[in-house]
Amino acid sequence: xAVETDFSQDGKKLTIKITGRFDFGKHQEFRDAYERQNDxxxxxxxxxxxxxxxxxxxxxxxxxxxxxxxxxxxxxxxIHASSDVRKILAISNFDKLFDIS
Amino acid sequence: xxAEQALTVxxxxxxxxxxxxxxxxxxxxxxxxxxxxxxEQAVALFVERRxxxxxxxxxxxxxxxxxxxxxxxxxxxxxxxxxxxxxSLNEEDALVRxxxxxxxxxxxxxxxxxxxxxxxxxxxxxxxxxxxxxAQRDEITRHHxxxxxxxxxxxxxxxxxxxxxxxxxxxIRYLQSPYALFNGDxxxxxxxxxxxxxxxxxxxxxxxxxxxxxxxxxAEVFYGMTAKGYGLAQTLREMNAKLKRILxxxxxxxxxxxxxxxxxxxxxxxxxxxxxxxRLSAGGExxxxxxxxxxxxxxxxxxxxxxxxxxxxxxxGERLLLLSDGVLDTADDQERLFGVExxxxxxxxxxxxxxxxxxxxxxxxxxxxxxxxxxSLCDIRMFTADERVPAPMIYAERGRPSPLDWSLxxxxxxxxxxxxxxxxxxxxxxxxxxxxxxxxxxxHSVLSELFSNALEHGVLGLDSRLKRDVEGxxxxxxxxxxxxxxLADGFVRIDLKVEPHAQxxxxxxxxxxxxxGFDVQQxxxxxxxxxxxxxxxxxxxxxxxxxxxxxxxxxxARVEFVW
Numbered sequence: 001x002a003v004e005t006d007f008s009q010d011g012k013k014l015t016i017k018i019t020g021r022f023d024f025g026k027h028q029e030f031r032d033a034y035e036r037q038n039d040x041x042x043x044x045x046x047x048x049x050x051x052x053x054x055x056x057x058x059x060x061x062x063x064x065x066x067x068x069x070x071x072x073x074x075x076x077x078x079i080h081a082s083s084d085v086r087k088i089l090a091i092s093n094f095d096k097l098f099d100i101s
Numbered sequence: 102x103x104a105e106q107a108l109t110v111x112x113x114x115x116x117x118x119x120x121x122x123x124x125x126x127x128x129x130x131x132x133x134x135x136x137x138x139x140x141e142q143a144v145a146l147f148v149e150r151r152x153x154x155x156x157x158x159x160x161x162x163x164x165x166x167x168x169x170x171x172x173x174x175x176x177x178x179x180x181x182x183x184x185x186x187x188x189s190l191n192e193e194d195a196l197v198r199x200x201x202x203x204x205x206x207x208x209x210x211x212x213x214x215x216x217x218x219x220x221x222x223x224x225x226x227x228x229x230x231x232x233x234x235x236a237q238r239d240e241i242t243r244h245h246x247x248x249x250x251x252x253x254x255x256x257x258x259x260x261x262x263x264x265x266x267x268x269x270x271x272x273i274r275y276l277q278s279p280y281a282l283f284n285g286d287x288x289x290x291x292x293x294x295x296x297x298x299x300x301x302x303x304x305x306x307x308x309x310x311x312x313x314x315x316x317x318x319x320a321e322v323f324y325g326m327t328a329k330g331y332g333l334a335q336t337l338r339e340m341n342a343k344l345k346r347i348l349x350x351x352x353x354x355x356x357x358x359x360x361x362x363x364x365x366x367x368x369x370x371x372x373x374x375x376x377x378x379x380r381l382s383a384g385g386e387x388x389x390x391x392x393x394x395x396x397x398x399x400x401x402x403x404x405x406x407x408x409x410x411x412x413x414x415x416x417x418g419e420r421l422l423l424l425s426d427g428v429l430d431t432a433d434d435q436e437r438l439f440g441v442e443x444x445x446x447x448x449x450x451x452x453x454x455x456x457x458x459x460x461x462x463x464x465x466x467x468x469x470x471x472x473x474x475x476x477s478l479c480d481i482r483m484f485t486a487d488e489r490v491p492a493p494m495i496y497a498e499r500g501r502p503s504p505l506d507w508s509l510x511x512x513x514x515x516x517x518x519x520x521x522x523x524x525x526x527x528x529x530x531x532x533x534x535x536x537x538x539x540x541x542x543x544x545h546s547v548l549s550e551l552f553s554n555a556l557e558h559g560v561l562g563l564d565s566r567l568k569r570d571v572e573g574x575x576x577x578x579x580x581x582x583x584x585x586x587x588l589a590d591g592f593v594r595i596d597l598k599v600e601p602h603a604q605x606x607x608x609x610x611x612x613x614x615x616x617x618g619f620d621v622q623q624x625x626x627x628x629x630x631x632x633x634x635x636x637x638x639x640x641x642x643x644x645x646x647x648x649x650x651x652x653x654x655x656x657x658a659r660v661e662f663v664w
Binding site for chain 1: 306394395402405
């Protein structure tokens with residue numbers, strides 16, 4: 001599956017892992033990944049280790065996730081971003097909204 | 102599968118006994134049958150009755166089955182009319198000929214009812230599949246036409262809004278695909294009343310109608326506020342707040358906005374999410390990149406929006422190159438992207454910035470060949486004061502002129518000085534004086550100049566001589582932002598006095614500040630060139646007003662307009 005989810009043992013951290021292109025094609029799967037959870041996690045981690053590409057609609061999806069997780073109060077981090085993906089995130093200055101590493 | 106359906110079937114067979122037998126078998130299966138004795142009759146019957154399926158003997162007198170099959174297929178056009186050849190021929194090449202003449206299947210004599218029924222059913226499935234595909238294709242074509250028409254109308258409406266500005270000015274060259282709007286790309290340009298040029302290159306997330314929808318309000322805010330003389334910070338704030346309010350969470354607009362001021366010899370830049378733009382010397386040297394330092398428009402709530410800009414020197418003949426990510430993401434046939442490095446090579450190779458636009462286009466063509474429909478490329482040459490286009494008239498007609506005998510005092514303090522630009526309001530108010538309307542641009546220039554002098558040199562105590570070279574320029578604006586941020590007290594006071602005078606009237610503008618003042622004699626005796634560059638703008642103010650003087654030790658500027 002191109003979008004996988006995993007809860008930490010204490011149930012407080014939700015990890016969403018993207019494989020392949022992160023673009024509009026993953027829109028529904030990505031939304032399901034955080035909307036169809038019974039428990040509300042304290043923090044969400046988006047793991048882009050196996051994501052090959054990210055476009056502007058993916059940026060929009062990250063904004064949706066952030067909004068869902070509490071907007072300005074949300075604790076959303078993006079990890080394992082490749083240098084190309086980091087460049088795209090940097091141009092849009094998304095590091096001002098997300099903890100990117 | 103759908104219930105079995107009665108078909109109209111044409112049977113062409115020269116042997117009378119076989120023909121009767123076949124017709125009977127097919128009729129018993131519930132179909133309607135027409136019969137023909139040879140190929141010619143079969144074709145004629147086909148034209149007349151348009152049967153849905155044809156059983157065709159290969160060897161017949163007058164016209165054989167092969168020729169009849171070719172003619173029937175040609176007459177049927179796109180619709181599938183299955184032809185089953187009836188044949189006693191067993192040689193391979195004869196069977197091949199049946200199929201090549203347009204036959205879809207064949208059946209060997211003697212006929213067996215069960216096999217024939219099965220073949221008719223199979224052919225009927227194919228026939229209906231083809232009909233469904235054709236119907237869907239026509240439906241898609243029809244929708245596509247609707248869509249194109251809707252886009253054409255929407256674009257026509259949008260063009261009326263978008264082209265309200267000065268994209269056609271001689272110092273702007275741009276490329277945008279005709280339907281760039283539906284890729285979310287947006288290019289706007291307009292003059293402020295005092296002759297600054299404001300330009301915005303934007304890129305909405307997404308494609309199609311959703312991407313185009315946000316463009317309309319953005320363009321309206323841009324043109325409305327530019328025409329009233331608002332600067333970048335306020336216009337951007339308004340655009341961000343508006344987009345944040347109307348767009349869904351996952352939609353936003355990357356934007357690069359510029360203000361080119363001939364008077365100040367500078368360009369002010371705000372970039373939120375667009376690729377780097379470039380500031381170039383006339384000789385093609387890259388002076389600096391216009392880097393994205395902000396989140397795109399429509400992401401942050403108004404109270405968190407950052408409107409801080411950069412101010413860079415820009416002399417007449419120097420240029421700016423702006424581009425959308427469509428340029429960088431142009432792909433070749435192996436899906437490799439054009440990318441920033443290749444763009445940098447083009448920039449490095451350029452020796453004459455006039456030619457840069459063409460060189461970028463040629464490089465894209467050499468690289469990919471596959472034209473994208475979302476490329477926006479814009480080249481802007483810093484213009485000279487003589488090239489300024491007359492500012493548009495922005496007043497609303499309200500019948501009777503207002504009284505011409507009034508005065509107004511306006512004092513800005515503390516936080517208001519940081520955030521509020523009173524000039525557009527005051528210019529709007531002065532529109533009420535009809536004889537002054539033709540001088541709106543001058544009024545705006547004078548008020549802007551006096552207000553920023555009072556704020557920057559008076560309240561903030563900045564020395565305009567800092568701006569004499571490029572580094573100084575950057576230092577000056579950095580220091581301006583720092584001191585403005587730290588500002589605790591101080592004021593700028595603007596007094597307007599309008600009175601009837603002889604046959605006409607007189608407007609007196611006084612701008613006072615809480616600063617230390619300056620040595621009026623000394624500044625006024627500086628060479629004109631220096632005065633202009635260092636921003637006192639004394640010459641400009643003197644030229645535009647009927648009378649201009651400085652008093653109270655440089656803490657008060659007084660300008661008169663007489664009509």
